[in-house]
Amino acid sequence: MSDLLGRLRARGWRMTAQRRVVAEVLDGDHIHLTADEVLSRATARLPEISRATVYNALGELVSLGEVLEVVDGRAKRYDPNARPHHHLTCSACGTIRDVHPAGDPLDLLPAAERHGFQVTTAEITFRGLCPTCTPAPG
Numbered sequence: 001m002s003d004l005l006g007r008l009r010a011r012g013w014r015m016t017a018q019r020r021v022v023a024e025v026l027d028g029d030h031i032h033l034t035a036d037e038v039l040s041r042a043t044a045r046l047p048e049i050s051r052a053t054v055y056n057a058l059g060e061l062v063s064l065g066e067v068l069e070v071v072d073g074r075a076k077r078y079d080p081n082a083r084p085h086h087h088l089t090c091s092a093c094g095t096i097r098d099v100h101p102a103g104d105p106l107d108l109l110p111a112a113e114r115h116g117f118q119v120t121t122a123e124i125t126f127r128g129l130c131p132t133c134t135p136a137p138g
């Protein structure tokens with residue numbers, strides 16, 4: 001589990017019923033939800049929750065660094081896994097998994113390709129077909 005709720009409690013994040021639902025919706029493994037998905041899941045749990053509350057809470061969680069924004073080309077997604085990691089994405093259905101490649105991804109970029117930059121981070125997206133979308137052999 002990402003233990004988002006535990007991390008927010010430890011930081012003293014103001015936890016109203018509405019804000020708690022936003023954190024609960026995001027907590028877990030391999031969670032990469034768009035703002036609209038967070039809103040619809042939060043509304044399912046707490047019908048009176050407002051769009052503004054959900055969007056404000058998301059913005060705060062990102063500023064705190066407890067939730068990462070992941071852009072997958074189509075939409076911005078919210079990811080409660082705040083530790084450095086990379087993504088494995090299904091080109092057909094959009095499923096996203098958190099992955100941890102062997103070695104340091106920064107080593108992939110030789111000095112000649114750094115154009116004088118001090119390179120500090122890298123985010124890699126591996127793409128392919130998930131088991132559900134892979135055609136059965138034969």
Ligand SMILES: [Zn+2]
Nearest residue numbers: 090093130133
């Ligand atoms: Zn798939």
Ligand SMILES: [Zn+2]
Nearest residue numbers: 079081097098
């Ligand atoms: Zn992720």
